[in-house]
Amino acid sequence: MKIRLMHPKAVQSLVLVACCSVALGAGVSPSASEPATALQNSEMAKDATAEEIRAINVRERFGLTSTLDHVRAVSARPSDQSMLGIPLDAVEVVEMDRRSALESALSEVALVLQDADFFGGIWLDQRAGGVLNIAVTEGGLEAADRELASRGLLDTSVVRQVAFSKAQLDAWSMDALKILLEQGKNYMHSVSTDTPSNKVRVDLAEDTPREIIDEIKGLMPSEALAMTVGGPGWVEQGIRDKPWGRAYGGLWMTRNENADCTVGFSKMRDTNPNSDLVYTLTAGHCGQGQWWQGLDTAGAYLGVTQATTWYPDATGYCDCQIVGALQSERRTSKVLVSNNALYDYTRTASVGSADYFVGKAVCMSGAKSSEWQSGQISCGTITDASINATTNSNYTLLDGFKTDIFDSRGGDSGAPYGSGGTFMGIHSSARGANATLVSKSPYFVQLGAKPEYS
Incomplete structure (x- = not known):
């Protein structure tokens, strides 16, 4: 080098x-x-x-x-x-x-x-x-x-x-991903292109068969591959319990089975030009059903799951769902930041290195982590700009991004991630105590809705 x-x-x-x-x-x-x-x-x-x-x-x-x-x-x-x-x-x-x-x-x-x-x-x-x-x-x-x-x-x-161009590394990365997705059992923790090391990074479960390991190794020169077998997999991880008023990004929301997650964004406009419906956004793995604002069903009713891109044992580009339709008094494009101050995103990130690159500063507004941190949001940097990883219930998230935010907690699922005025994505899961996995905002449109800023 x-x-x-x-x-x-x-x-x-x-x-x-x-x-x-x-x-x-x-x-x-x-x-x-x-x-x-x-x-x-x-x-x-x-x-x-x-x-x-x-x-x-x-x-x-x-x-x-x-x-x-x-x-x-x-x-x-x-x-x-x-x-x-x-x-x-x-x-x-x-x-x-x-x-x-x-x-x-x-x-x-x-x-x-x-x-x-x-x-x-x-x-x-x-x-x-x-x-x-x-x-x-x-x-x-x-x-x-x-x-x-x-x-x-x-x-x-x-x-x-x-030694290798990013296009070549990306091609090898996709070939490895294809091999793993064709298996009857999910052996993948993650597959990604690691540009700082100029390698394809593949993390596999401990019981991955030797023939699969060898097939992936045969795709590329040994110096282009960084493989681990048996490493850790992805696991989920100021008062944000505001049961009435606007459903700001970063607040608690709860499902009828008492599954607590974080509001991601509450002005997801239906992409049908003839519709005036607006929804709220959170993580898909939080489960489908009826949702309320706050930590119990005594709060304002947000609605029911209208669309999701997350299913157990499935593959997709977004661990996401939309809930609603929202009543007008719940709708808002604002998210909570440190000390519950209100903040406005102004644009949705675009797929590619222009918005997603290693070292970019990002901040997460999680309901649980904010409460644990005396009202402060969690900030870090992108450590992997395009990662394919197995998350909750063997769902394979494609083209997500990973950060070194270390202080996410259970209940942060669905939390918004921003960089300046750019809406970067929502929280999917944490890896141990040192990393988070995030669904990218450009893929929200697959739900039939997209962020509207005002």
């Missing part, structure tokens, strides 16, 4: 970010190129509160100073607490604004390069301080440099030469 090293200006900018963050950190002095982590503070972290530990974990994911002293100093004088759901100081707010602008530039670069034969992928390395990375095969370095230079990004980006 060849790497065009960052220019001196890029290194300098990262040093300045780390340096300035530490300057407000109550005397903490990690190296400028590697912000201090919770691991380096393990003895101090024993005395940390749950909220402080959560802040440390989020900071590590974004490459921000994460010592306990710094977390406490910022919490005492926060400049912002909405961007990542944790307190940030003034320098960190400026840094996250810079990364947000870089995400927009990344999307533009992706649209230009994604159809080129040499394109190997594009992502944002948040842990390294928000560094744009592009992978290209042989012959693509000059074109990538030229595109970055035209946007003034050449000095602050990394271009890597890799």
Whole structure:
């Protein structure tokens, strides 16, 4: 793998970010190129509160100073607490604004390069301080440099030469998925293209037959495949019990069998041009039936499941359902964020690397996790922009995305995920305590309804 090293200006900018963050950190002095982590503070972290530990974990994911002293100093004088759901100081707010602008530039670069034969992928390395990375095969370095230079990004980006194009990896990934879907039993945990490692990642159940493993291995060169057998499978995981009024995204909703999930979005407009019906959205695996707002059936009646794309042992692009039709007083395009403030999405994401890429910052507004986190939303980054994975009741979700959000909890199913004003998807499940699986918003239209923003 060849790497065009960052220019001196890029290194300098990262040093300045780390340096300035530490300057407000109550005397903490990690190296400028590697912000201090919770691991380096393990003895101090024993005395940390749950909220402080959560802040440390989020900071590590974004490459921000994460010592306990710094977390406490910022919490005492926060400049912002909405961007990542944790307190940030003034320098960190400026840094996250810079990364947000870089995400927009990344999307533009992706649209230009994604159809080129040499394109190997594009992502944002948040842990390294928000560094744009592009992978290209042989012959693509000059074109990538030229595109970055035209946007003034050449000095602050990394271009890597890799063995395989993203198109080739995607093709092998789909071939592996086809083999697994043809089996009478579901042996798949997940199949995806991992652009940062330039590999196809395949995670299989422990009892996967040797002939299936060998068939997948025969699809591609060994250096293109990262396979695990017997790893963990997908498991589901301020007061949000508001039984009356608008059914804001992020509130509790309950089914007649007392299955509690999170409202995803309550202005799903029927795609029939002759219809004025509006529905609410949540996860399909929460089950079909009648639904009420809040945690019991004493709340406002939302309606009955009108359409679902989730069935046990099935395969599909969305773990989703719509419920309704909603009465006018329940309809809203607003979602709850930290401290139950109201927020408006302005657009639905589009399929492809322009909106879904590794390193993109995303936040989830789960009913249960928000209550456990004193009213704060959960934020992290996309770690896999297109993953095929087995979820609840052997449902295979195609082209979902995975995040490193670590604090989702049972009851968050259906919770909305956003990035700035973009509606990214809804929560499907968690993998252990370190990742979440999300259904992408462009596939909501398969329900016969789509988000309407106002």
